[in-house]
Amino acid sequence: MNTRAPTECPSWAQLAQHAESWRGVHLRALFAADRARSLQFVADAPGVRYDYSRQRLGALTLRLLAHLAAERGFAEWREALLSGSKINSTENRAAWHTALRAGNSAPAEVRETLARMRGLVEGVRSKKQYKRIVNLGTGGSDLGPRLLADALSDGALDVRFAANVDPRDLGRALEGAQPASTLIVVVSKTFTTQETMANAAAAKQWGARNFFAVSSNVEAAKAFGATEILPMWDWVGGRFSVWSAVGFAAACAMGFDAFQEFLAGGRDTDEHFAREPLEKNVPVLMALIGIWNANFLASPTHAVLAYSNALRLLPAYLQQLEMESNGKRVDRAGRLVEYATAPILWGGEGAVSQHSFHQLLHQGTHVVPADFIDVAEDAVLSANLRAQADALAHGTEDDKLPPHKQYPGNRPSSMLYFDKVTARNLGRLIALYEHKVFTQGILWNINSFDQFGVELGKALAKKILTGER
């Protein structure tokens, strides 16, 4: 497989030179000169329209970025991802999360687990034995199911989440619950994560006696006393695992049919990603544009602004997905990289954040490329979203305004339009970002699927707790 540094690819130098020609160009002028711009720079994927006309780029930029992808061997890497090859080279594992949502073509163990999950979820929802479901997990064992449950719960069950080892978190999740009617779902791929194990032990101490587990460490889950153990596989990374039994608590909250729709949404995006040419391939475009902004227009951060209240947890979810995957400084050949990798991802619920940190987005000294996520269910939300993106792009032109009232504009953003918050659309959306992350990892020549950067802190904390340090 190609492990040539991107900076050694001819198109990298061409892009750097091309970026120079963008220095004095303002988005306002581009829109004025080309009325069709908002029609030209859009692409469709199942359920979504991606509008990147407010990005500081042109057709040549996209051609050069596509060359870079070709020079990095993108098509071959994509095939390796989708066919379950061991592309996580440092751990000698596949990153085959797409198999979790492959429907009838999924591996037998996935189909069997889904069938088992359906039985358990439907049992929990119909028998009314449990009044409270509490998911104990952290990172990928928490953020995905938490996002799904928050966005799509139908209210049939009270499903809560605790991730922090601070007892207040578990205390809140158990508030008002009774041990006999509470189901604790301990989700941990390793079943060794300190915070999750501490919360599971604390739940036992509180009196909980109904435990399910989702883990690849069956022995430890059994020893803990879980009565149902759903599998996790080493070919699925934690931050890509929401499609597996890790989504159990979310499936309890939204119903199993909706969970299946979520998987179908992921599959829709996979098919688009596998098939579409680069210039029409939405996750690839998201990745290429991110690289253009990070590496050639020197933007070290990226904001995600989701305007639907249902998607308020999306930025936190994407922080793990993007920064744990691509926050790397060593390439696949073990060399220190000489270019920026993942930008710092941050964001919020747009209709709320426009009354706080958007001041910086509009008039601060940092230029922050943003993704605006619109679900068009509400005219007020959509109008505000569009207004923010236009203000960022166009700014003000009136020289007579005092300086503090002027907006510089020329601040890039993209929009993702969905027509509704549905399980299927959420599956489509998450898979778009997953493939964006993969594509960027390939272009940056880094392994997006390990996370050794989280280990040192864990080891030191242990030593501090035992007094060894």
Ligand code: F6P
């Ligand atoms: O410490 C980071 C991490 O390993 C993440 O990659 C993972 O999603 C999370 O912790 C939880 O890990 P586990 O599921 O093994 O408890």
